[in-house]
Amino acid sequence: MMTPTHIAFSVALTSITLGTANPEILGVAALASLCPDIDTSKSLIGRLFFPISRWLESHTIHRGITHSFFASGVVILVSYPLALNGYSHIWQGLILGYFFGWFGDVFTKSGVQAFYPSRGRMIIPRNPRLRLGTRSNAEWFLLMVLVAIATLSININSNGGIIRGFNQAIGLPSGAIFTTQEDASRYLLIAQIKGRNALTELPVDESYEVVEPLTANDLLVKNKQGIVYRVGSSQECxxxxxxxxxxxxxxxxxxxxxxxxEEDDLYSFLTQLPQERTYLSGTLTVHDAEDLMLPSHIDRFDTITLQPGELAYARLVAASPSSAIATLGDYSVSGNLIVRTVYVQQKT
Structure with a gap:
């Protein structure tokens, strides 16, 4: 099998196996795919490391020990310190690249000694006429197919993988929520939503910025004016x-x-926070709140709700600092508050 075929075979299958388009992983896999052929000085890796390949040539046969599960096991064990030291992605690329590098030769006319030290050879398929010959027309055709598969896999994985691509294609709400749960901590997400307004029954076909996944079935989104909506399939949407x-x-x-x-002035705290894409969640006890009343909206999601009383309890879900200031800024509060601030990275 030619060097480009080894590389394309390993890159394509590593990308598919790991669901990755990481160039570092795929680059390691490409290099590792050449290593099994160090048992012959005619190969690229054999010429680069001629003393080693020459010694292996005189003591072993081509596609013997280096093309076996035994050799893969040795590579896994010897390279395992990479995984222990935080380079698990490199380790995965290395062991898969090496394995696919020799396993591709299973489809050649002479096969490989896969179960070394057994001398038996693994050859697929059984029909000799269907086996690959080096530099044959069949191998050139296979190379083109592998390059196409590798390109397709890398493209799909660079855009979030097969599941994300499928969800994007059909636009199922459940699939979109799954995608959001995967991507919300890494990307600013825009949701193109088609459906209906639950109150007016009017059709909806608009883009919204995703705030956060709320449940397994619903999302919180906001429009350009900052109004938050619950979107999904539940009755509360x-x-x-x-x-x-x-x-x-x-x-x-x-x-x-x-x-x-602990009985802190909420206003002085909130004014110090970034106002854009900062979200407050938690439950607060509001002191001296007999006069505090919050309106309830049926046409939007209430990010702040209140259980009134002398000691009122305010529940915040993805509330903006400005809305919290407008409703609770004049009161002292106690409780736990989770502040989540999203910073958009500037494109270079």
Whole structure:
């Protein structure tokens, strides 16, 4: 089998196996795929490491010990310190690249000594006429197919993988929510939503920024004016979705703080926070809140709800600092508050 075929075979199958388009992993797999052929000085790796290949030539046969499960086991054990030291992705690329590098030769006319030290050879298929000959027309055709498969797999994985691609294609709300759960901590997401307004029954076909997954069936999204809606299939939703497609807009970093407040002035604290894409969640006890009343909306998601009383209890779910200031800014509060701030990375 030719060097380009070994590389294409290993890159394609490593990308599919790991569901990755990581160039570091695939590059290691490509290099590792050449290593089994160190048992012959005619190969590229054999010429680069001629003393080793020459010694192996004189003591073993081509496609023998280096093309076996035994050799793969040795590679796994010897390279395992890479995984222990935080380079598990490199380790995975190495062991898969090596394995696919020799396993591809199973389809050649002479096969490989896969079960070394047994001298028997693994050859697929059994019909000799269907086996690959080096530099034959069949191998050139296989190379083109493998390059196409590798390109397709890398393209799919670079866009989130097969599941994400399938979800995008059909736009199922459940699939979009699954995608959001996977991507919400890494990307600023835009949801293209088709459905109906639960209150007015009017059709909805608009884009919204995803705030966060709320449940297994629902999302929180906001429009350009910052109004938050619950979208999905549950009865509590303001928008009943029939189709949701998720678009990755920009990479993000997320900062999360867990704060404990003890009769603190909420206004002075909230004004110090970034106002854009900062979300507050938690339960607060509001002191001296006999006069505190919060309106309830049926056309949008209430990010702040209140259980009134002399000691009122406010529940915040993805509330913005501005809305918290407007409703609770004049009161002292106690309780736990999770502050999640999303920073959009600038494209270079």
């Amino acid at each position: 303001q928008i009943i979705a029939t189709q949701i497609r998720i678009e990755r807009l920009s990479p993000i970093t997320v900062e999360v703080k867990d704060l404990i407040l």
